[in-house]
Amino acid sequence: MDYNYDLVDDYDQALSPLNRCNNISRNLIDELWLVLYKLHQQNRFSKPMPTIGMYIALASLCCILAMVADFLHSRKNGKIWIPCKYFTLDAVSLTVIAVAMKLPMDLTNPMPGVMDEQAKLGSVAFMCIMMTFLLPSLATMNGKELVTNIIALGLLVITLVVNVCIQIHTGLVSYSEDKHLSDYYGFQKSTDPFAYANRAIAISYVAMLLMLLMIYICSALMILKSKQDLESKYQAAHERALIVQQQAGQLTVENLKQRVINYGIMAATGSPQLMTVCSATSSASAVIGLSISLLHAAKTFNIYVTRKGYKAFDSDYKWSILVIFIIQSIGIALGAAALFYRFYAPLTFKLYREGKWNLFKFYDVESCWTHTLSDWKHNRLYSSSSPNFNVVFYKLQILGLTLLTLSQTATVRTCKAIRIIPVLISICVRQVLRFVKWVVSLFGIQLRKQPAPNIRQYVLQPQDDMELPDALLYFIIKSVERSIQNAEKQQPSKLMKLLENFRDFEGVKKFDILLVQSSPGLDYPNCWSLPVVTLATIALSLCKIQLSTLKNFLNGVSEGLVYVKLVEKSLSNKDELVSVQTAAERLWLEVEVYHKWLGNHLQDPDFRVKTAIQIVEWFNEKATNMVTVVGSMDICANSMRRVTQTILLFYQNSIDKISHEELFDELSSMISDILAACLTNVPQVIALKCQTSAIEKREESVHAAATLLGKTTEIIKTLQARQLPNLNPDDLPFIDKWRDHLTAPAP
Missing domain, CATH: 1.10.12 (Lyase 2-enoyl-coa Hydratase; Chain  A, domain 2)
Structure with a gap:
């Protein structure tokens, strides 16, 4: 020592x-x-403990803020089931939760103060609330992610349960110096009925933690099968939507709006998170979470009323205990408020139509709960070279999966028994709402606009015994329409100003005439963005143009390239074009940010004394010297060489007469024509975004399509008013196909 x-x-x-x-x-x-x-x-040694306590409080606050963000996001989009978008079960959230659970994990520090004990128990309650809140996020994972995250959560929960059980056995969870002294000396014995309740509360929390862990495992097994069922329903609705779309004809703005709404309904009602929230396990977990929050509130109220004379906190954590307790209590209260909506999730749906349901059928365990285990039972999970070992292992596998199936069935029936509480309440509330609706209808008042009757063909029922009401469809439609309307206020004004120079796609065939031959081995295909960037580079180097005009031009091209990239990534993403698109993206970053082209300044002082054609010749000379360099510089230099030679050929008879302004106008017109030709593909991009294949990303993709539609509404209307070339629809996403068609001799 x-x-x-x-x-x-x-x-x-x-x-x-x-x-x-x-x-x-x-x-x-x-x-x-x-x-x-x-x-x-x-x-x-205990001096750093208050700092550690603040670290625990900060981790708890991060969890609360994520829950609040999810709650606000759900209210904004009219989703009363509160999907998990920001607070999900992943490595980051599990790490933060583990930090927030430091108090109940601490096996050595005594908690003599009343607030110390309540803070430790409150942390366990906070863990239960977070587990209940995070349950729908399981639906956003694939099979591998489900296994990984369930195992990680299980290790955390089991470690927490073991630590709390040890503290229950040692008395640390209900330690109190005042109580021990009074018991030892025989004076001032407490008459408070809650004085010895901490042990019972801790046992209750442990039981609920284990129940929630079983619910997680049960839900994960159900989700794997239910996603397949949802996918089959989605594909059937998708086929119906395709038939309607073929009958509608051209993708006008109105047709696109209806398509986005239809797919928005399919994505929202076919959401895996909504399916999970509608399950019996989710309802049971919500009841458990609300019960825990009420128990925590009752214990806190009892401390405030009957224990004012006791020490509030007297552990090594000191004053930080109070901060932890307040923050986690707020988290429990907010989590309970969020769970209140999930508690009434049956109110969102017509459960057991017309309120008639069979109690015995109510306890039936649907095949989706045991389907995965049944598949595992009929497949060999492990095989070795020893036949005897294979036989023994397969018998053990059958035995283990049989026990798991029985446990799964028991858990589901227990959850359905707990679910009777919200179902009965929902039936009562539904009758009250029907009476109110009837009374209001007597005065000729319609509470909300009813969706069109044919819209229900796009509704995917989360479960077979559920029917979504018109109110939910109304909120889904309004959410999609709100996304479109909000985006309509963000029209790309600079791009629309640039498109005023649009000349019936003439620039598509003029930017690179076929008389200009590429160098051997440098015959790269053209993408939409590369000629736009190349032409814009030359235009930005014309120093005699006003700075305000150049700035507006730069902003217009930047806005246009955003939509050009969407078209390229969605429709023209062939392997031979990807490298060209990447080179164009990197070149534009250099031009936009650093005002350079392949390391050369665009505002070179020498350009002020050069004519417009001399600047073009300078670019042509630089590009010709660079085309031998391998890589993205090679692609960009070759594009500049072809474009500048095309310009020189076009103006070969008026080299000394063309001014900076005239060349700038010509370049702007060519860029406008190329952008306009590219943007004719935007309706196809919107339609493609509506029908993404990933079930977890469909809602997000539909809202992205709605936003894109809103921002490009005026552009689509303007371009559809023009006469498009008679191209094959499959050729529209490719600029070389456009150029070949426009330069082909008339028949």
């Missing part, structure tokens, strides 16, 4: 009166001295 000799002198002075007492042995004095020293060391 390393002694602090200054402290030795202090302890000797403190114990000097005892040294003068003849009836006290030296060994006792040495033991007292050692006790004082150990107490000092313990106090020194």
Whole structure:
């Protein structure tokens, strides 16, 4: 042991009166001295504990903010089932949750204060609330992610349960110096009925944690099968939608709006998270979460009323305990408010149509709950070279999966029994709402506009015994329409200003005439963005143009390239074009940010004394010298060489007469024509975004399509008013096909 000799002198002075007492042995004095020293060391080691407490509070606050973000997002989009978007079960959230659970994981620090004990128990309650809140996020994962995250959560929960059980056994979870002293000396015994309830509350929390973990495992097994069922329903609705779309003809703005709404209904009603929220396990977990929040509130109220004279906090965490308790209590309250909506999830649907349901059928366990286990039972999960081992292992596999199936069935029936509470309440509330609706209808008032009757063909029922009401469809439609309307206020004004120079797609065939041959081995295909970037580079180097005009031009091209990239990534993403598109994207970054082209300044002082054609010749000379360089520079230089040679050929008879302004107008017109030709594919991009294949991303993709439609409404109307070339629809996404068609001789 390393002694602090200054402290030795202090302890000797403190114990000097005892040294003068003849009836006290030296060994006792040495033991007292050692006790004082150990107490000092313990106090020194416990100094960082308040900082650790604030770290716990910060982690808890992060979880709460994520839950609030999900709640606000759901209210904004009219989703009363509160899907998990920001607070999901993943490695980051599990790490933050583990930090927030530091108090119940602590096996050594005593919690003598009343608030200390309540904060430790409150952390366990907060864990239960977070598990209940995170349950729908399981539906956003694939099979591998489900297994990984369930195992990680299970390890965290089991570790927490074991630690709490140890503290229940040792009495640390209900430790109180005042109680132990009063019991030992026989005075001031507490008459508070909650004085010895901490142990029972801790046991209840442990039981609920284990129940929630079983619900997670049960839900994960159900989700794997239910996603397949939802996918088959979606494909059937998709086939119906395709028939309607073929009958509608051209993709006008109105047709696109209806298509986005139809697919929005399919994506929202076929959401895996909505399917999970509608399940019995979700309803049961919501009831468990609300029960825990009520128990926590009752215990907190009892402390406030009956224990004002007790020490609030007296652990090594000191004042940080109060911060942790307040933040996690807020989290429990907010989580309970969110779970209140899920508790009434049956109100969103017509459960057991016309309120008639069979109690025995109510306890039936649908095949989706046991389908995955049944598949595993009929397949060999492991095989070795030993036949005897294979036989033994397969029998053990059958036994284990049979027990799991029985456990799964028991869990589902337990959850359905708990679910009776919200179902009965929902039936009562539904009757009240029907009465209110009837009373309101007597005055000729319609509460909300009813959806069109044919819209129900796009509704995917989350479960076979559920029917979505018109109110939910109304909210889904309004959510999609709101996305379109909000986006309509964000029209790309600079791009629309640039498109005023549109000249019936003439620039598509003029930017690179076929007379200009590529160098051997440098015959790259053209994408939409590369010629736009190349032409814009030349235009931005014309120094005699006003800066305000150049700035507006730059902003217009930047806005246009955003939509060009969407078209290229969605429709013209062939392997031979990807490298060209990447080179164009990198080149535009250099031009837009650094005002350079392949390392050369666009605002070169020498350009001020050069004519417009001399600037073009300078670019042509630089590009010709660079075309031998391999990589993206090679692609960009070759494009510049072809474009500049085309310009020089076009103006070969008027080299000295063309001005900066005239060349700028010509380049702007060509860029406008190319952008207009490319943007004729935007309706196809919107339609493609509506029908993404990933079930977890369909809602997000539909809202992205709605936003794109809103922003490009005016552009689509403008371009559809023009006469398009008679191209094969499959050729429209490719600029080379456009150029070949426009330059082909008339028949």
